[in-house]
Amino acid sequence: GIDGVRLLGRLQALGAVGRGPDGALTRLAGSDADKHGRDLVSGWMREAGLRVEVDQVGNLFGTLDGSDAAADPVMVGSHIDSVINAGIYDGCYGVLAGLEVAQRFAETGAGLARPLTIAAFTDEEGVRFQPDMLGSLVHAGGLSVEAALASVGTDGATLGDELARIGYAGAMVPGTIRPSAYLELHIEQGPVLEHEGVRIGAVENLQGISWQRVTIEGDANHAGTTPIRMRRDAGLAAARVVTFLRDHVDASNAPTVATVGTMRFEPDAINVIPSRATFTVDLRDPDEDRLKAAEAALAAYLDRLARQDGVTVSTERLARFDPVIFDEGLVRRIEQAARARGLSCRRMTSGAGHDAQMMARLAPSAMIFVPSVGGISHNPKEFTEPADLVAGAEVLMDVVAELCGG
Amino acid sequence: GIDGVRLLGRLQALGAVGRGPDGALTRLAGSDADKHGRDLVSGWMREAGLRVEVDQVGNLFGTLDGSDAAADPVMVGSHIDSVINAGIYDGCYGVLAGLEVAQRFAETGAGLARPLTIAAFTDEEGVRFQPDMLGSLVHAGGLSVEAALASVGTDGATLGDELARIGYAGAMVPGTIRPSAYLELHIEQGPVLEHEGVRIGAVENLQGISWQRVTIEGDANHAGTTPIRMRRDAGLAAARVVTFLRDHVDASNAPTVATVGTMRFEPDAINVIPSRATFTVDLRDPDEDRLKAAEAALAAYLDRLARQDGVTVSTERLARFDPVIFDEGLVRRIEQAARARGLSCRRMTSGAGHDAQMMARLAPSAMIFVPSVGGISHNPKEFTEPADLVAGAEVLMDVVAELCGG
Ligand SMILES: NC(=O)NCCC(=O)O
Ligand SMILES: NC(=O)NCCC(=O)O
Numbered sequence: 103g104i105d106g107v108r109l110l111g112r113l114q115a116l117g118a119v120g121r122g123p124d125g126a127l128t129r130l131a132g133s134d135a136d137k138h139g140r141d142l143v144s145g146w147m148r149e150a151g152l153r154v155e156v157d158q159v160g161n162l163f164g165t166l167d168g169s170d171a172a173a174d175p176v177m178v179g180s181h182i183d184s185v186i187n188a189g190i191y192d193g194c195y196g197v198l199a200g201l202e203v204a205q206r207f208a209e210t211g212a213g214l215a216r217p218l219t220i221a222a223f224t225d226e227e228g229v230r231f232q233p234d235m236l237g238s239l240v241h242a243g244g245l246s247v248e249a250a251l252a253s254v255g256t257d258g259a260t261l262g263d264e265l266a267r268i269g270y271a272g273a274m275v276p277g278t279i280r281p282s283a284y285l286e287l288h289i290e291q292g293p294v295l296e297h298e299g300v301r302i303g304a305v306e307n308l309q310g311i312s313w314q315r316v317t318i319e320g321d322a323n324h325a326g327t328t329p330i331r332m333r334r335d336a337g338l339a340a341a342r343v344v345t346f347l348r349d350h351v352d353a354s355n356a357p358t359v360a361t362v363g364t365m366r367f368e369p370d371a372i373n374v375i376p377s378r379a380t381f382t383v384d385l386r387d388p389d390e391d392r393l394k395a396a397e398a399a400l401a402a403y404l405d406r407l408a409r410q411d412g413v414t415v416s417t418e419r420l421a422r423f424d425p426v427i428f429d430e431g432l433v434r435r436i437e438q439a440a441r442a443r444g445l446s447c448r449r450m451t452s453g454a455g456h457d458a459q460m461m462a463r464l465a466p467s468a469m470i471f472v473p474s475v476g477g478i479s480h481n482p483k484e485f486t487e488p489a490d491l492v493a494g495a496e497v498l499m500d501v502v503a504e505l506c507g508g
Numbered sequence: 509g510i511d512g513v514r515l516l517g518r519l520q521a522l523g524a525v526g527r528g529p530d531g532a533l534t535r536l537a538g539s540d541a542d543k544h545g546r547d548l549v550s551g552w553m554r555e556a557g558l559r560v561e562v563d564q565v566g567n568l569f570g571t572l573d574g575s576d577a578a579a580d581p582v583m584v585g586s587h588i589d590s591v592i593n594a595g596i597y598d599g600c601y602g603v604l605a606g607l608e609v610a611q612r613f614a615e616t617g618a619g620l621a622r623p624l625t626i627a628a629f630t631d632e633e634g635v636r637f638q639p640d641m642l643g644s645l646v647h648a649g650g651l652s653v654e655a656a657l658a659s660v661g662t663d664g665a666t667l668g669d670e671l672a673r674i675g676y677a678g679a680m681v682p683g684t685i686r687p688s689a690y691l692e693l694h695i696e697q698g699p700v701l702e703h704e705g706v707r708i709g710a711v712e713n714l715q716g717i718s719w720q721r722v723t724i725e726g727d728a729n730h731a732g733t734t735p736i737r738m739r740r741d742a743g744l745a746a747a748r749v750v751t752f753l754r755d756h757v758d759a760s761n762a763p764t765v766a767t768v769g770t771m772r773f774e775p776d777a778i779n780v781i782p783s784r785a786t787f788t789v790d791l792r793d794p795d796e797d798r799l800k801a802a803e804a805a806l807a808a809y810l811d812r813l814a815r816q817d818g819v820t821v822s823t824e825r826l827a828r829f830d831p832v833i834f835d836e837g838l839v840r841r842i843e844q845a846a847r848a849r850g851l852s853c854r855r856m857t858s859g860a861g862h863d864a865q866m867m868a869r870l871a872p873s874a875m876i877f878v879p880s881v882g883g884i885s886h887n888p889k890e891f892t893e894p895a896d897l898v899a900g901a902e903v904l905m906d907v908v909a910e911l912c913g914g
Contacts, residue, residue, distance in 0.1 A: 292733030327698030
């Protein structure tokens, strides 16, 4: 089995990297905190006897060689970048559990046939640099190195400059390591497993993700002197879009979710009608046709708004990923491994995007979920019971052992 | 008559102070730009032969002595602070026209009986430090010096620290100069005069102003994994308030106006449901009962929202001013002065707040308006025709001459 105490200790140690004076954890891709997290993880990889490599978009790999030098490795990955005011599990759990599995194989001299590569992909969260899953998308050939490095962050910096600054612009060409299979262990980040009292989720599919930035332009004018009928209020129009999206998903009778997570008014002054509102729209659905329908409904609403409120509306695509169906054989292996350990297991859909969604373009892929208490994620209250963290890592170890052979 | 070219030249010169690299004019109260503007105006006051004084909240006064040393002065005032991305006329026109009038009296040796004081009040806009009309409110005894200096700006600085930093924390006790009458010349900032082709507005009343900050707290959670029914989305709740306010004023059949000019989501990340939304509400109506009704409707809606959406709502009062009725005698003098110069004139209501609203607590007060092209203000496109600027200053001069006697 794995060393549960070591895994939990590393989760806490990595979770301490990137805390501000107020105690909040924010470790955005390419930041100083990301550098310190990468230093910590790559140090642990070397300690465990893994060979460390960094590619041109900062993806970090640690490989334990197998006896069959010609075989493509099994890859276990996730990410260590975080959202703003984050929890400590999202992404880190998958990387550190993979590392723990590799380290146990190294320590016990179990002798794998295939190599085992642990990956920490760059900018999975997409909070600073869009699109999300950026590093794994490049690895899978879905985005060029140039385009990825040119991605402009919410603070105006480019990913390329920031990777060079923190010393993680590597030399390896992305995609050089071609896995025979890809596994990702992750907290569920939703309420299903806890609600049903199930220990392990065998993730069989992952919903599509549509990210857009919407900009609405109206006219700045005086809040006291401008009659209502003469206003072109960009902030009001933005608010209408937010409530429209909720009404739309409420009425759609589909599992579509819609979120407006960011909002900015300009000039942002108490007695000035907003001249501009900028916000993001995150739409998701496991079914591509329904996701397209939600995008079309939004586009139609924005058209109507432009006509009715006299505002100017423009949209920019920040990310668009189709729903993914994972490899049936791998999903079945996960179910079997869980059952063999006496852990309850159910098949499920991932509501979050993951690096596995990108890696599925390259290799048979699947994911293992463990419960999230209260279904809370992207929040400092994110929590998974230690026993569940250890159980998930053990299921991962068993599936890796099968896939690597030896 | 006045020297129109000098007045227009000073308006342009003062309008150049506080422009950023993008050419946008922002001269917030207590900023470096405010200091440079004050230096310019106080220099012009001294050049014109006025005695310059600064009080403890930074109100700047320039006085031309009269022959009757015991008489209370006539005061002409406004402000030189601006909103964000402002025009050059709002406030500055009133101060510089007052200065021009005083300078002409000094130059022509017309010999006033009463002193004439030109005032530039601190932080009229209220964009950085609330409440608006802060300096004139303190002068009129409506806010203590201590409370005013402790006002915390949108950037976290206090007014007291900022005034000390820029060298405009004066020694004079506010209210020391007690005017016998107060006049304020201002651009209309609304569409009425231009729409009706009238040159001069004799402002007989000014609507009430209610400013609040609303904070809504929900739960941060993952945009992809959190089912709609489990969300407590602070951003959605804020959007509902924005659309409610518009629907309410549309349905009210009253001249009430409602504006949400500022908005902030936290953590403000694309894939995180907002845990907090903070925004301001500006409500105005010339009738106090209707203003109270609008405030009550908002409060009732916020209660309902807290119950229905499960969010927590709190409000903070940023400013509250009753509607004001100006002095009938002064309003009539303005009308007569306009007619005597062959300028069309109408009585009107001010939609904007002004220092005159505060000074009316101390002394008979009234305002003179000139047309705003397109009714545009709090916008770099703010514009008034030079001929209208000169006409307004001449009406001011005539009324001042009558009031000062000599
Ligand atoms: N797992 C996870 O939170 N990924 C971030 C990308 C997204 O789903 O928004
Ligand atoms: N005149 C003017 O714009 N005053 C600012 C205060 C307000 O009315 O919002």
